[in-house]
Amino acid sequence: MEELLEHAAAALEDRTRILVFTGAGISTESGIPDFRGPNGVWKTVDPKNFTLRHYVRDADFRRARWRRWFGEAPPDHEPNAAHMAVADLWATGRMVGCVTQNIDGLHIAGGLPADALAEVHGNARAIECLDRGHRHEVDAIRLRWLDGDLDPHCECGSILKSTVVLFGEQLPAAATNRAGEFSRAADAAIAVGSTISVFPAAEFLLAVADRRHPLIILNMGPTDADSLATVRLEGKAGELLPRLVEALEAAPPG
DSSP states (O other), X not given: OHHHHHHHHHHHTTOSSEEEEEOGGGTGGGTOOOSSSTTOGGGTSOGGGSBHHHHHHOHHHHHHHHHXXXXXXXXXXXXXXXXXXXXXXXXXXXEEEEEEOOOSOHHHHTTOOXXXXXXXXXXXXXXXXXXXXXXXXXXXXXXXXXXXXXXXXXXXXXXXXXXXXXXXXXXXXXXXXXXXXXXHHOSEEEEESOOSOSTTHHHHHXXXXXXXXXXXXXXXXXXXXXXXXXXXEESOHHHHHHHHHHHHHXXXXX
């Protein structure tokens, strides 16, 4: 592994606009399960239920989602060493930005500035109505739910949902525009904790490799882009990514 880390650091040594692309695997060490692993989310729930169409049509499902969000104690998930390493890489000035498929907010909690992050699958920090996109504060909707409004709607009459993207729903325009800017400007990429199999999110990463820039893949298990990798690192993100960033910090770009 030491040799592979050295090769990865050497491939990135003169790069100053690195794109970091993260998936669920970067957060498993924070206690958040991934989706497709042996103990992944899709082993316990049916992904077909997590479609926009199902959400709109099934009021019971909506009520269950609000109950899970507002009626249960929030899990105590903290950023891990890999999230901190992404923020550390940003601080070196070598990084153009981070595109994440995650909705957990741990990149920001780990110190990455919001303008350096594109959350292309949304997040749970806001609620909006489906018809007109009216935004609502989470705390305001929580108070309504606690007061007995178990399937809250917008004042305009539209169904409300969090800004987490469901299957069949368009990705948020602001986040995808930012991700596109990061991708076009990048001169290298590091993929962390992703199988690189979910589109269109993966396109932002693959576009960098298509321009023949270095691609470092760090993941537990194979990915759909292993054949494109300059260096492939197998292991835990919280152990390997800090070591890679350390090596880059020790060798400023010339």
